[in-house]
Amino acid sequence: MGRKILLEHIDVPGIQTLDVYRKMGGYNAVTKAIKNMSADEIVEEVKKSGLRGRGGAGFPTGMKWSFLDKKSDKPRYLVCNADESEPGTFKDRYLMEKLPHILIEGMICSSYALGANTSYIYVRGEMMYVIKILEKAIQEAYQAGFLGKNILGSDYSLDLYVQPGGGAYICGEETALLESLEGKRGNPRNKPPFPALWGLYGCPTVVNNVETIADVPWIINNGGEAYAGIGIGKSTGTKLISACGNINKPGVYEIELGISVEEFLNSDEYCGGIANGRKLKAVVAGGSSVPILPADLILTTANGEKRLMTYESLGDGGFVSGTMLGSGGFIVYDDQQCIVRNLWNFTRFYHHESCGQCSPCREGTGWMEKVLHRIENGHGKLSDIDLLVDVAKKIEGKTICPLGEAAAWPVASAIRHFRADFEEHVRNPDSCVKKHLHREMAHAH
Amino acid sequence: MFSESRLNQINEIVKRYPEGRHKSALLPVLHLAQEDHGWLSIDTMNEVAGVLNLEPIEVYEVASFYTMFHLKPVGKYVLEVCRTGPCCTVGAEELVQYIEDKLHIQVGETTADGLFTLKTVECLAACGTGPVLQIGPEYKYRENLTPQKIDELIDELRAKG
Ligand SMILES: Cc1cc2nc3c(=O)[nH]c(=O)nc-3n(C[C@H](O)[C@H](O)[C@H](O)COP(=O)(O)O)c2cc1C
Ligand code: SF4
Ligand code: FES
Numbered sequence: 001m002g003r004k005i006l007l008e009h010i011d012v013p014g015i016q017t018l019d020v021y022r023k024m025g026g027y028n029a030v031t032k033a034i035k036n037m038s039a040d041e042i043v044e045e046v047k048k049s050g051l052r053g054r055g056g057a058g059f060p061t062g063m064k065w066s067f068l069d070k071k072s073d074k075p076r077y078l079v080c081n082a083d084e085s086e087p088g089t090f091k092d093r094y095l096m097e098k099l100p101h102i103l104i105e106g107m108i109c110s111s112y113a114l115g116a117n118t119s120y121i122y123v124r125g126e127m128m129y130v131i132k133i134l135e136k137a138i139q140e141a142y143q144a145g146f147l148g149k150n151i152l153g154s155d156y157s158l159d160l161y162v163q164p165g166g167g168a169y170i171c172g173e174e175t176a177l178l179e180s181l182e183g184k185r186g187n188p189r190n191k192p193p194f195p196a197l198w199g200l201y202g203c204p205t206v207v208n209n210v211e212t213i214a215d216v217p218w219i220i221n222n223g224g225e226a227y228a229g230i231g232i233g234k235s236t237g238t239k240l241i242s243a244c245g246n247i248n249k250p251g252v253y254e255i256e257l258g259i260s261v262e263e264f265l266n267s268d269e270y271c272g273g274i275a276n277g278r279k280l281k282a283v284v285a286g287g288s289s290v291p292i293l294p295a296d297l298i299l300t301t302a303n304g305e306k307r308l309m310t311y312e313s314l315g316d317g318g319f320v321s322g323t324m325l326g327s328g329g330f331i332v333y334d335d336q337q338c339i340v341r342n343l344w345n346f347t348r349f350y351h352h353e354s355c356g357q358c359s360p361c362r363e364g365t366g367w368m369e370k371v372l373h374r375i376e377n378g379h380g381k382l383s384d385i386d387l388l389v390d391v392a393k394k395i396e397g398k399t400i401c402p403l404g405e406a407a408a409w410p411v412a413s414a415i416r417h418f419r420a421d422f423e424e425h426v427r428n429p430d431s432c433v434k435k436h437l438h439r440e441m442a443h444a445h
Numbered sequence: 446m447f448s449e450s451r452l453n454q455i456n457e458i459v460k461r462y463p464e465g466r467h468k469s470a471l472l473p474v475l476h477l478a479q480e481d482h483g484w485l486s487i488d489t490m491n492e493v494a495g496v497l498n499l500e501p502i503e504v505y506e507v508a509s510f511y512t513m514f515h516l517k518p519v520g521k522y523v524l525e526v527c528r529t530g531p532c533c534t535v536g537a538e539e540l541v542q543y544i545e546d547k548l549h550i551q552v553g554e555t556t557a558d559g560l561f562t563l564k565t566v567e568c569l570a571a572c573g574t575g576p577v578l579q580i581g582p583e584y585k586y587r588e589n590l591t592p593q594k595i596d597e598l599i600d601e602l603r604a605k606g
Binding site for chain 2: 075084085086087088089090092093118120124125126127128129159161163164165166167168169180181182183184185186201242243244245246250251252288329331333337341342345346349352353
């Protein structure tokens with residue numbers, strides 16, 4: 001059994017309530033932070049921990065915190081990104097539903113470290129029931145004196161609110177999220193300026209993922225060095241992985257960074273192997289936006305080394321033979337799954353979710369969807385395959401936000417590793433279309 | 446019209462944001478309005494604009510951006526089935542077809558009795574327990590769906606009326 005930092009007490013009855021959470025040591029980090037530590041000391045511990053953002057990009061959290069403009073006399077904000085909409089990712093919902101207080105405790109400690117007196121948790125609107133759970137937990141924290149004016153008798157005050165989204169994947173992108181929180185359409189902003197200088201209401205702001213924030217209390221309680229002692233190299237600590245697709249045990253697992261992909265996939269402690277005795281075809285290891293890898297390359301790198309669940313090992317080989325840890329959305333495909341249809345589905349998703357501000361993304365995602373639809377339905381040409389690669393290339397690096405890349409990478413990688421499947425669809429349309437007797441799903445939302 | 450208690454609720458929501466930033470209340474208030482009316486008509490959106498001291502166009506452009514807001518009337522229960530890749534590896538497409546056949550409607554349509562609207566949505570962050578749907582207006586999740594569970598759900602909602 002690997003070490004648990006976040007999910008240790010998940011099975012304790014009543015852990016959703018403040019009383020039980022406190023009996024298990026909950027809110028000790030708030031007391032320690034506010035009574036015994038300065039804000040800068042906490043930032044220092046988080047730096048030492050090597051904690052990297054769990055929302056997808058893996059940016060070092062301590063460094064991000066130290067960029068916050070402290071000279072400005074404007075208020076500072078901490079905004080928690082609980083928009084979780086990346087296909088394959090369902091760890092934040094699980095954490096907030098089962099352990100709401102770990103997020104609230106993390107928000108209090110982190111807000112104190114950043115000098116924020118008002119903080120928001122932006123939750124995607126579809127999770128209305130999670131919003132209710134969080135609001136209840138927040139109310140309990142106010143009553144216990146962990147939120148509000150003069151927390152624990154100190155001169156530090158904090159108000160914490162939950163904000164619902166309205167259904168839009170793009171609002172997971174941090175600047176779109178801030179626009180949405182300001183009551184506008186979720187159109188990503190041009191960067192720079194970054195939120196650390198110009199964020200919510202034009203004030204210095206840090207945006208962090210749910211899991212990132214939830215890791216902070218443990219770091220305060222045990223020290224940054226202890227956290228850095230878990231994991232391998234620059235992949236420190238634990239990571240929540242949400243596993244789905246054709247496996248025996250879909251679910252959310254907390255792993256120590258550094259276990260092998262093979263262990264994660266096959267051991268009974270985690271995915272429990274491929275379902276129905278089938279064979280592994282491919283894995284999308286970090287949410288729909290990261291490159292897909294075929295069975296051989298997900299288990300071993302191009303150099304023949306065992307692939308590990310770390311930022312570095314999954315990234316080994318770059319986009320030629322590697323992928324990314326991303327958000328930890330681990331999607332497994334067995335040998336019955338159609339790579340072309342899956343890619344069409346993802347491309348349709350990105351086209352639907354493009355905010356439409358930049359033409360390469362707005363038009364390119366639509367083109368890719370159309371061409372893939374054609375191939376999938378037996379009307380494709382061999383030249384369509386290269387056309388897809390070309391369109392994907394023309395999106396990359398030419399857009400305001402990374403949704404463009406998120407749409408392009410899956411296309412480029414699927415064709416790189418599974419070109420034969422695409423060619424087979426073109427040459428022998430009946431071979432696969434027949435498996436999809438069902439009607440097209442409507443495009444209207 | 447917003448009820449007295451709704452107006453109080455809206456006042457509380459506006460206090461979450463700094464002075465002059467009441468526009469931030471727009472999404473929460475649109476959710477409340479939709480809870481009251483089932484969907485957002487022009488009249489409802491104009492009322493939201495009035496209550497929050499915004500231009501009506503500011504409300505329309507936001508309401509039309511987000512997929513959760515219904516700008517046309519919908520049935521009493523909105524069944525929103527996830528249609529994204531991971532759910533499709535475990536049978537979401539077949540399930541949508543099953544519901545269409547059962548309710549004699551296509552995705553996007555409402556049953557003649559006005560009880561059900563069927564929609565498809567993107568990933569609901571429940572990919573490990575797919576196929577999944579949410580039921581508006583309360584947005585409860587139903588997971589690990591099978592045709593049998595759909596039958597039970599429809600019976601349950603029909604009984605509630
Ligand atoms: C299209 C898009 C969608 C994103 N969705 C999410 C999301 O749902 N949750 C999240 O935490 N980060 C998401 N991100 C990443 C955020 O922009 C941001 O990097 C992150 O919230 C920072 O937090 P972290 O440093 O703690 O990871 C998304 C990015 C893009 C480009
Ligand atoms: S890349 Fe796409 S989603 Fe991002 S800002 Fe441009 S159009 Fe919008
Ligand atoms: S793909 Fe259906 S919930 Fe994620």
